[in-house]
Amino acid sequence: MLLLVLMASSLANASESPPLSEQADQWRATLAQAQRELAEDFPSRSPDRVMAQLRQLELEARSARRSAQADLETQQSMLERLRPEDPELEDDEPPPERYQALQELVQELEASIAEHSARQRLAAVTETRAAELVDSIARWEQQRFRQRMTQQMPLPLPGTVWQQAASDSLEFAGELLEAPVIWWQERRERDEAALAIAYFVLLPLLGFLFSQMLLRPILQRYGRDLSDSSPSYARRIGAAVADGTANALFPVAMVGLTLLALTLQGLLTGLFAQIVYVLALATAGYLVLFGMSRAALSPHKVAWRIVPVDPTRVSTLLRAIRIAGLVMATSAAVLWLLFLTGWDTPHLESVFLFFATVLVAITTGWALSPRYWVKSLNESRQAGPEDQAVANAEQQEEQEEQEEQEENQDDAQQQGSGYTLSRLRQLLRLTLMVAPVLALAGYSRLAYFTQSRLIFTLLIAGFGILLHLAIRELIQRFYLSQPKEALGRRKAFRSPPLNQTSLQGMIFWTGLVADLLIGTVLLYALLLLFGVPPTTLLIWTQGIFTGIDIGNFTLAPGNLLIAILVLSGGLILTNLLRRWLTRHVLPNTRLEYGLRNSVAAGFSYLGVGISLIITMGALGLDFTNLALVVGALSLGIGFGLRNVVENFVAGVLLLIERPVKVGDWILVGEHEGTVKHISVRSTEIETFDSAAVIVPNADLISSSVTNWTHKNRMARVIIKVSVAYGSNTEQVAQVLLDCAKKQPGVLQIPHPIVLFMAFGSSSMDFELRCFVGDTDDYMLVYSELHFAIERAFHAAGIVIPFPQRDVLFRNPPFPGGDTRE
Known part of the structure; x- marks a missing residue:
């Protein structure tokens, strides 16, 4: 019964969607309107507005498709639950009072499934059609742009074209001059003349005062420091940006805020508003270009110069840049006003663009002339300010001429950056000169x-x-x-x-x-x-960012980038967590150093594992399919990467059981030293010769390992000593014990002992056995005890023998009774 109630509520929630026919009519109307606009070259609406509407429709259809898919899967699952899996159970009918409700619910589910299936197909078709229209509009814009650029205009030289262009230009200028008059009359009719004048005067004045208040601290903090005679390149660029901001961006911001205030108050209307906006943008571009150029050239503070210019012609270069910027800003403003006012007639546009390209080519070619540029920035900075550079140039004119001749002889062999920039400037000048030729051709x-x-x-x-x-x-x-x-x-x-x-x-x-x-x-x-x-x-x-489909998996660069960021962030956070545990948390516990290292390594492995899982989720991998793939590859991994897996498991066992830990003194085969690091594959041992030995973890698990510091860091020192026959054995034992007791590194508990081990062939053999508290002191104590024993035996008159052997030669008689000595 509870299942029936839940299914009924699910059907009620699914029925809240708008009717399928109504939604289909809305989507078809939007698509038809966009198709009509595209076919008629957008007579009533701009392509951007149509594009935005289609994108909204595409998102809406995608959301509807996914929602219908989810509801369809849910209701199909419900329907499968209501139907018996075993056909023999169909005879076991439910009670009569529930049979009718069950049948009605099945019918409602089937109808809802059909509706959601139709809604899903409709949404998919709408989404596809919207995407196709978006692509079509993009292709239309590209084709329209190419047609406009390659359209041949009237040739600018014929007299008839000039006459028509002059007539159009006079009417265009008259309309521009009439716009302020019309605007002023409207302000006077609305009694807004005084307010407009106040805004035009007071706002720039307030902006100027405010910019001056900000200008000084910015220049003091980020501007040029005259006491710094050799600033870095980054410091020079920062100072140039600060100076350019003060000289260019502040005035631009002041003008922009003034226009914004006038617009919000409704004081800028009609064609006059468009003229003001265009002039403001052109002025802003000119100020930014000239301000940044002056900051980069730095004519008076040569230590802060960031471009290689001829120090004797900096002022002339700035003048050329100013004129070129003025020409470009003016031509752009006039061309923009022609488009806004509708006076972009073929004749006027052809003549104006011809003159604009000629003037821009002349002024920019002037600024790019080789006479204003040098090969290196150091050459420009070392010459000093312009007046000093001019004086030096006059004194060294002959020397420069000789150097110039030598440079011209080797010009084809130069490969420096200055040579490359010079050739690029020449190529740019030639390319700019081609534009007037194209304009002349129409x-x-x-x-x-x-x-x-x-x-x-x-x-x-x-x-x-x-x-x-x-x-x-x-x-x-x-x-x-x-x-x-x-x-x-x-x-x-x-x-x-x-x-x-x-x-x-x-x-x-x-x-x-x-x-x-x-x-x-x-x-x-x-x-x-x-x-x-x-x-x-x-x-x-x-x-x-959509990516490509590989089976049921979509490889999207956007998801890949997100996955890389997630993985990098996870690894960084894991590293920070491990450092925090190692430096601040674990040292304050009572855990020993090796156990602390194991805990930190465990957290590191856990963090890496979680990061990998989140990364796979960011890539959109299905963990169900991933489990199948891992299961299918497990056999191949077991054979191909057996040693790697074996070492990995051994590394995990080392971290858990800890038979060997970081800092232990171990002996593995022929290698003896201190454990420095335990990773998932191998263990690093540093020998007493400071050599690093990489031992696979499987060798530490499968073979015998001598661990001198497994339970504690105590170590026993055994020193073998031999004395000559005839020595007092009690005195020898006492001397050895005294040497051990006087040594600071020797532990007194357990007590040092002396053992009489054997009667040797030429000596009596003893052993001194004692303990040191830390294996790090083993070799030092071992050496110091040898020194002490030698000194004590020498003082006590105890002799340390060396092996002696007596050899007896016999002379047998020779044949004939002759004997020889």
Whole structure:
């Protein structure tokens, strides 16, 4: 009965979903509207809005499909429970009063299963169709962009084109000049003129005062320090960013806040608002370019210069950059206003883009001229400020001419970075000069697009290189500037110091991760600049993170990245936990050192195991299938990796039974030394010659091991001594006992004893047996006792004999009775 109640409640919950027909009509209407917009080239809505609606529909259909799948599996399981597994049990009918309710419940389950199956199929079809429309819109945007870029405009040189362009430009200028007048009349009609003037005057003034308040502490904290004559490259870049922020970003932020306040108050409306926004953006770009350029060139503080420029022409280069930035900002603003006002007629656009590309090519070519650049930054910094550099240049003109001739002779053999940058600048100048030729041929849009994107690429690449160098230097300073405290802590915890190879590896991998992050962001910025639609980028990103299907498993780079992060984080947390236990918790317990090491190793293995399980879950592995795979591979692992598994099990037994622990003095076969580390596969023994011997754990379990410190660290010292015949044996025994009692490292309990062992062939043999409290003192006590015994025997007149042998030669008679001596 309880089962029937639960099934009825499940059906009630499942019936809360909207009707299938209503949901199907909504989804079909959305798809049909998107298809119509795509077929008619989006007459009423933008592609971005349609794309957002389709993505919302795709997410909704995916959620509905998964929900229907879950409900379908649940109800199919219920239906299987209601039907008997054995056909013979069908004759055992339930009582009459429950038969009708059971039949009704089965019918409701079958109807619900059919509805959820239909809902699942509908959601799957809708999800697929929405994804296909998203791809179609992305392809439409790409095709539209290519068509627009490759469309041939009217040639800019014919007189008729000039006349039509001049007429359009006059009307365009008149509309722009009329916009402020119309705006002012509207403000006066609404009695908002005084408020608008107050905002236009007071907000910039307040912003200027506020920026001045922030400017001084920022420059003092991060700006240039004149007392530092040789700042690092990272410090110079930080100072350049601070100076550029003060000179460029603060004014930009001030203008932006003013415009935001005017917009929120409703004081910027109509075409005048668009004009103000465009001019503000163009001004911001110009200020940022010029402010950062001035900060990078640093004409007066040469020690803080970050680009290799000719010190005698810094002011001229800044003037060229200022003019080039002004030309680019003005052309971009005018072109944007042409699009916003609808005056981008073919004739006006062709002539304007032709002049814009010519002016940009001239000004940027001026700034990229080889006369303003040198090969190395040190050469630029060592010349001093511009006036001093000019004086030095005049004094060394002849010498420079000779050096220039020599450099020209060897120009083809130069391979340095300055040579490469020089060739890149020349190639860039030639490429920029091609744009006016394209515009002259009628491909004005392609010419302007290629030229502007090339300049933006240059700026982004330069920014990326400087950021890469700065981050690399910061990483090196971070790892190399903390040796004293860190090394002190490592010595206190008996950790080995980091060697140069480890430091270089850490610097490399940290820098690689930083470069990947920076490169990804800059790559996306470049793709957007080169006209790749955001929707296409979104599809590409989604495709990258969606992954590929391998059977029932989906290998997604996103999941792989998450799994790597989870595994790295788990290993780091495990390492931190082990260090915390080793340094702060276990030393305060009464556990001995070896047991503490076993507890820490156990926590480490547990943490690694949990991290691996969570990582497999992040990858989306099904543990049921994983168990089947592990079971299928167990036989192969048993044969192929038998030794590895055997050593692993032996390592676990060593940590549990602890017949050998870290710090023990053991003898395994021919190897004797102290146990330094026990891992899952092998045990490291350090011999008394400081040699490391790696012994497989299986050998420690299967073979005999002599452990001198298994129960305690006491060790017995046996010294064999021989004395000459005729010596007083009682005196010999007393002298040996006195030597043992006077030795500080010898334990008095158990008492030292002297044993008379044998009558040798040439001596009487004794043994002195005593104990030391710590095996670490064994060799020292052993040696000291030998010294003491030798001194005591010498003082007592006891002789230590050496083996003697008497040889008797007999001379037998020779034949004939002759005898010889």
